[in-house]
Each structure stands twice: as structure tokens, then as C-alpha cells.
Amino acid sequence: MTDQSHSTAPLSVQQAATRNAPLARPRAGRGVLGLTRRDATLMLVVTVLVVFAPFILNPFPETSALAQFNAGYPDLMQRFVIFGIFAIGFNILFGLTGYLSFGHAAFLGVGSYAAIWSMKLITLNVIPGILFAIIVAGLFSLVVGFISLRRSGIYFSILTLAFAQMSYALAYSVLTPITGGETGLQIKNTDTPLFGGPESGIGRANLFGAEMGNSTELELGNWLFTFNLGYYIAGAALLLAFYLSIRIFRSPFGIMLRAVKSNQQRMNYTGLMPKRYTLSAFVISGMFAGLAGGLMVAMDTQVGPERMFWTASGEVVIMTILGGAGTLLGPVLGAGFIKYMENIISKINKDILHQWFAFLPDGMEDVMVAVVYPFIGKGWHLTLGIMFMLVVIFLPGGLVEGGQRIAAKFRRNKTQD
Amino acid sequence: MAILSVKGVNKRFGGLQALGDVNLDVAENTCHAIIGPNGAGKSTLLNVLVGKLIPDSGSVVFDGQSVLGRKPHEINQMGISRVFQTPEIFADLTVMENMLIPCFAKRDGAFRLHAFEAVRRESDMIERAEAMLDEVNMLDKREMTASSMSRGDKRRLEMAMCLVQEPRLLLLDEPTAGMARADTENTIELLKTIRRDRGLTMAIIEHDMNVVFSLAERITVLAQGTPLVEDTPENIKGHPKVREAYLGEAQV
Numbered sequence: 260m261t262d263q264s265h266s267t268a269p270l271s272v273q274q275a276a277t278r279n280a281p282l283a284r285p286r287a288g289r290g291v292l293g294l295t296r297r298d299a300t301l302m303l304v305v306t307v308l309v310v311f312a313p314f315i316l317n318p319f320p321e322t323s324a325l326a327q328f329n330a331g332y333p334d335l336m337q338r339f340v341i342f343g344i345f346a347i348g349f350n351i352l353f354g355l356t357g358y359l360s361f362g363h364a365a366f367l368g369v370g371s372y373a374a375i376w377s378m379k380l381i382t383l384n385v386i387p388g389i390l391f392a393i394i395v396a397g398l399f400s401l402v403v404g405f406i407s408l409r410r411s412g413i414y415f416s417i418l419t420l421a422f423a424q425m426s427y428a429l430a431y432s433v434l435t436p437i438t439g440g441e442t443g444l445q446i447k448n449t450d451t452p453l454f455g456g457p458e459s460g461i462g463r464a465n466l467f468g469a470e471m472g473n474s475t476e477l478e479l480g481n482w483l484f485t486f487n488l489g490y491y492i493a494g495a496a497l498l499l500a501f502y503l504s505i506r507i508f509r510s511p512f513g514i515m516l517r518a519v520k521s522n523q524q525r526m527n528y529t530g531l532m533p534k535r536y537t538l539s540a541f542v543i544s545g546m547f548a549g550l551a552g553g554l555m556v557a558m559d560t561q562v563g564p565e566r567m568f569w570t571a572s573g574e575v576v577i578m579t580i581l582g583g584a585g586t587l588l589g590p591v592l593g594a595g596f597i598k599y600m601e602n603i604i605s606k607i608n609k610d611i612l613h614q615w616f617a618f619l620p621d622g623m624e625d626v627m628v629a630v631v632y633p634f635i636g637k638g639w640h641l642t643l644g645i646m647f648m649l650v651v652i653f654l655p656g657g658l659v660e661g662g663q664r665i666a667a668k669f670r671r672n673k674t675q676d
Numbered sequence: 677m678a679i680l681s682v683k684g685v686n687k688r689f690g691g692l693q694a695l696g697d698v699n700l701d702v703a704e705n706t707c708h709a710i711i712g713p714n715g716a717g718k719s720t721l722l723n724v725l726v727g728k729l730i731p732d733s734g735s736v737v738f739d740g741q742s743v744l745g746r747k748p749h750e751i752n753q754m755g756i757s758r759v760f761q762t763p764e765i766f767a768d769l770t771v772m773e774n775m776l777i778p779c780f781a782k783r784d785g786a787f788r789l790h791a792f793e794a795v796r797r798e799s800d801m802i803e804r805a806e807a808m809l810d811e812v813n814m815l816d817k818r819e820m821t822a823s824s825m826s827r828g829d830k831r832r833l834e835m836a837m838c839l840v841q842e843p844r845l846l847l848l849d850e851p852t853a854g855m856a857r858a859d860t861e862n863t864i865e866l867l868k869t870i871r872r873d874r875g876l877t878m879a880i881i882e883h884d885m886n887v888v889f890s891l892a893e894r895i896t897v898l899a900q901g902t903p904l905v906e907d908t909p910e911n912i913k914g915h916p917k918v919r920e921a922y923l924g925e926a927q928v
């Protein structure tokens with residue numbers, strides 16, 4: 260339907276006069292990798308954070324009482340970046356088009372199953388597994404998106420939720436031959452992949468022979484830093500995902516996605532098909548989820564249906580909103596924040612609290628411990644819930660908006676000095 | 677030769693006959709005004725033309741092709757653009773982004789997965805959008821968020837968004853309502869200039885008779901869903917039936 264043969268006389272070029280005036284044209288700077296200088300800086304900052312995370316996340320000496328706040332161990336660092344990827348993808352759908360999917364964990368789960376089957380049947384190398392995860396999750400999200408996008412708003416959310424819960428229930432029961440049911444799937448020494456089988460016990464994924472669990476440790480005084488191969492592979496995937504997300508945000512396609520959120524009527528009467536754009540965003544975000552799911556299996560070669568449970572879908576929503584929906588950095592921040600709380604704050608117990616408040620007189624100490632205790636340990640959900648509410652009410656732009664406001668304050672103070 | 681031809685169109689909303697046997701021919705390169713009291717069915721007629729409503733009976737032919745049954749985006753791609761009675765713009769986006777969207781729609785069609793090109797590299801599109809913004813005197817507002825502008829500016833933006841597509845038929849639903857006097861004059865001038873330079877066919881609904889008589893070559897008077905008369909502005913002014921039905925209550 261693109262009849263463009265009828266363009267009449269070209270636009271009258273009477274703008275020459277005003278063109279001479281120094282207009283605020285966007286700096287068409289060359290930049291790096293097709294990014295503006297600002298975006299390239301952002302990309303660089305994230306790259307530095309990912310590369311040096313083993314240092315940055317381990318600021319406290321092993322021997323100090325604060326060592327429990329260190330997050331620089333491979334397992335957790337892997338989770339930071341994998342959920343970062345999941346949230347970056349989710350944000351392309353939710354942040355740009357405003358369509359709130361409540362079933363994205365299904366794509367992550369499907370990606371995981373696809374990856375583990377690739378390892379069981381083809382090779383323990385992670386690359387085919389991850390590619391397979393992305394493709395299968397993409398196809399599945401195409402089906403789910405095609406159907407769910409027949410509705411918008413709350414009905415769309417409910418449809419995606421229904422699909423995800425259905426996937427969960429099926430993986431648990433009817434599909435047991437494919438999913439391993441309740442126990443899930445692992446790689447055992449009975450598996451015979453086409454190229455090289457697991458030698459003994461539980462098979463581990465590798466990259467051309469190097470296992471994901473391989474780590475190098477560096478001891479500096481009282482500090483211990485761990486550099487893990489799996490983490491760096493997942494980190495590279497995060498950087499790629501982040502880069503793609505910047506490119507999408509700055510592309511004509513990105514404008515179209517924001518147009519979907521703003522006014523679909525106008526899109527229709529401008530000759531565009533908003534649904535196709537939304538479906539594309541849905542599939543792209545499904546593929547990001549598949550990548551995250553594939554990486555999870557690469558790091559820890561097992562998968563179970565609980566990965567697709569609705570709480571997992573809800574978690575990525577909370578990560579994105581908490582960090583800042585529609586912003587580039589928000590989803591990564593949100594994912595890191597929640598995973599940090601889940602793994603670090605949740606481990607603080609009463610004894611540790613007593614140590615902290617030991618300097619207070621006995622009575623006061625008990626009171627303080629009693630006051631703080633509900634917010635830590637198993638109570639970390641309470642802290643998260645309160646934070647989430649505060650952010651939604653006072654900082655609709657999430658942590659990113661909070662950061663921007665603080666930065667703006669500093670700048671203002673500086674100019675006043 | 678008529679580029680748009682409406683024949684025997686009927687539309688009922690429950691018991692209300694919103695359009696009753698409407699016949700209308702819009703000749704190429706003319707400006708055809710549709711006037712009539714509130715609730716006459718003017719907007720409903722435009723809704724039929726752009727595929728928002730499907731009439732109960734009748735035919736609508738644009739440039740030799742039937743419009744009925746086509747989706748709104750297909751009709752737009754055929755070359756019909758519409759300015760709505762209440763501004764339909766991308767309120768959360770900047771003025772420039774609002775302009776770029778129709779530019780991309782014109783160049784790329786209804787859908788294209790152009791996810792890896794940078795908008796700032798689209799210099800052709802940006803230039804086009806800037807030229808059009810300049811014509812409506814809004815170039816200085818290019819980085820403003822559309823929702824933060826006055827109603828008159830929103831209308832001018834919507835008009836610019838339609839014009840930048842270089843439609844063959846432009847439908848305008850009360851384009852100057854809510855505009856300051858000076859902006860109304862500018863809008864009249866703009867539409868005149870564009871018609872002179874580019875030969876654009878227009879159908880305009882307007883309550884402001886100053887606008888109607890400045891632009892229109894033909895006028896159709898609609899009352900209660902049925903065309904009363906169709907004639908030149910000179911004849912319409914003196915037409916007794918029209919005075920009775922409509923002009924009596926309007927500011928001539």
C-alpha cells in the first residue's frame with residue numbers, strides 16, 4: 260500500500276532565510292559505533308562497570324565485618340548481568356510502547372529449556388545453546404504476542420499472564436517428557452551430545468573446552484577478587500544487549516514504539532500499523548528474555564518450571580519500574596538493586612544486627628534490633644515493597660530520575676557558589 | 677475531474693440518521709468546504725472517508741479506487757490525510773519527532789523494522805520536517821514536548837504533520853478552532869500558499885465563515901445529515917435556504 264508515485268512539486272524551499280539563523284540543530288556528531296558522544300559515554304561507563312565489577316562489588320576486606328556486603332562473587336555477579344539483560348529486553352517493550360507484559364518469564368523459561376536441550380543433544384558448548392534459546396524464545400513470543408496484542412491495557416497483561424501460567428503448568432505436568440516436570444532437567448553422564456559428552460557426573464557447559472565455572476583469584480592484602488569466565492561471557496552478552504538497546508532507542512523504529520505509547524489513532528491515520536511495531540517490540544524483548552534464559556543454563560546447567568512462575572514475571576516488571584522504565588540505564592540498575600537485596604540484605608540475621616548495635620546500651624540495643632529486624636533477612640521483601648511504593652509515588656522515573664534530580668541539585672549548587 | 681466521489685452514503689447511529697443519502701464530488705485541485713450547524717454530520721462524513729466508520733450504504737471512491745472496507749492506514753497511504761477536530765498528535769513526543777513520524781510513514785510505508793539506523797543520521801527526513809515546520813512558523817519549537825503547547829499550536833503541528841506527507845487530499849475538521857486571530861490569518865495564508873505551490877485538494881469543515889470564504893471554491897451545506905445545497909461561495913451567501921438553515925446563526 261505504499262503508493263509514493265504521486266508526490267507533486269517538491270517542498271518549497273523558502274526556509275533558506277531562517278536556515279542562516281543559528282538553530283539548535285542536534286549535534287550530528289560522529290561518535291563511536293554509530294552512537295552520539297553522550298550515548299558512547301554511557302556505553303563506556305557500563306563497559307567499565309561490567310569489566311571491573313569483581314573489584315567494584317568487593318570493596319570490603321574479607322576479614323572485616325562489612326565483608327557480608329560484598330557482592331563480587333561469581334554466582335551473584337552472573338545473576339546481576341543475566342537479569343540485567345532480561346530487564347533491558349523487557350524495557351524495550353514496556354518502557355517504549357507502554358504494553359505491560361506479565362508473562363515474560365515464560366520466554367526466559369522456554370529459552371532455558373531450549374538451551375539445555377541443545378547441550379543434551381548437540382554440544383556442551385554454550386554458543387549453540389544460547390543461539391537456540393534466542394530463536395526458540397523468539398518464535399514462542401511471536402505466537403504469544405500475536406494473540407495477546409489483539410487486546411491492549413489490562414486485557415493484554417492478563418493474556419500474557421495466562422500464557423505464562425499455562426506454560427508453567429504444562430512444563431510441570433503434561434510436557435514432562437520435554438521439561439522433566441517438577442525435577443526439571445540437568446545434564447547427566449547418560450546424555451550423549453553429538454560432539455563430546457559429559458565426562459563424569461553432572462555435565463558442565465563450556466566455551467570451546469573452558470568451563471563456565473573456571474575462575475582466577477587475585478589476593479591483594481585482605482581483599483580477594485574472583486574473575487569468573489561465566490561472568491565475563493554473560494557480561495559480554497549484557498554489553499551487547501545494552502548496545503542494541505541504545506541503537507533501538509535512537510532509531511526511527513524507537514520513535515515509532517514511543518508513538519505507539521502516545522497515540523495509536525494518529526499512527527493509523529498517518530499510514531502506519533501500530534500493531535506490527537508493537538509485535539516487533541514484543542518479539543525483540545522475548546528474544547532478550549531467551550538470551551537471559553540461555554545464559555542461566557550456561558552458568559548452571561539445570562532448569563525447572565519455577566523459572567516461569569508468575570512471580571518471576573512480576574520481578575522483571577518491578578526491576579524495570581524501580582530502575583526507571585523507558586530509560587536506558589534503569590532496567591540494569593533495577594535488576595542489580597533487586598538481586599543485591601535478594602542475596603545480600605536477605606542474609607543479615609539477628610546476631611549480625613546485635614553486633615551492629617552493640618555500642619548502644621543494652622535496652623536500646625534490643626529496641627533497635629527489634630525495629631530494624633522486620634526489614635532485613637526474610638523481611639527484605641518488606642523493604643523492597645516500601646521502596647517500590649516510594650519510587651512509584653515520588654519518583655515515577657525510577658532510580659534514574661532520582662539520580663538525575665540529585666545531579667541537577669549539585670549543578671545548581673555549584674552555579675550558586 | 678472529481679478526485680473524491682461520495683455517492684448515496686447513509687449512516688445511522690441507533691435511531692439517529694447521522695448521514696442521509698450524501699452525495700459529494702470534490703474536484704481535483706480545489707478547496708471544497710462543508711458547512712452546517714452542530715451535529716449536522718460533518719465529522720461523521722470525514723470519519724467515513726478515512727475508514728474510521730463504515731457507512732450502512734453508499735460508495736466512496738478516491739482516485740478511481742473504493743475506500744470502503746480499507747483500513748485507516750491504507751487509506752492514508754492512498755494519499756488522504758486528516759486534521760481532526762480535537763488535535764490528534766503524539767503528545768509525549770517532541771515537535772520534531774511528531775514531524776518525523778509522518779515523514780518515515782511516507783518513505784517507508786506502513787511498517788519497517790528500521791531499528792539500527794540513527795534518527796539523527798536521517799538528514800533528508802530532518803530537512804523535510806524542518807522545512808515544513810518553518811512554513812508553519814514553528815521551527816523554534818522543534819524540541820518542545822507537543823503536549824506543552826497551546827491548542828492553536830497543536831492544531832498547526834497536526835496540520836504540518838499532514839502536509840509533510842504531501843497528501844493528494846487533505847481533510848480539515850475545523851482547523852482554526854481555538855486559534856488566535858493572527859494564527860487564523862496565518863493558517864489561511866499557509867493553506868493558500870500550499871495550494872498555489874503544490875496543487876493540493878482540500879475538503880474543509882469550518883464554522884468561521886471568514887476562513888470558508890477565503891479558501892473555498894465550492895461549498896456544500898449539510899443539515900441533519902443531508903446536503904441542502906452545493907454551490908459557489910457567492911451563490912451560497914445569498915441562498916435563502918442556507919440563510920434559513922444555517923447562516924442565520926453564524927457570523928457572516
Ligand SMILES: Nc1ncnc2c1ncn2[C@@H]1O[C@H](COP(=O)(O)OP(=O)(O)OP(=O)(O)O)[C@@H](O)[C@H]1O
Binds near residue numbers: 716
Ligand atoms: N460514533 C457515534 N456514535 C453515536 N452517535 C454519533 C457518533 N458520531 C457522531 N454521532 C452523532 O451523529 C451526529 C452528527 O455528529 P457529527 O460529529 O458528525 O456532527 P458535526 O457536524 O461534526 O458537528 P460539530 O459541528 O459539532 O462538530 C451527532 O448527533 C452525534 O451525536
Ligand SMILES: [Mg+2]
Binds near residue numbers: 718719761849
Ligand atoms: Mg464535527
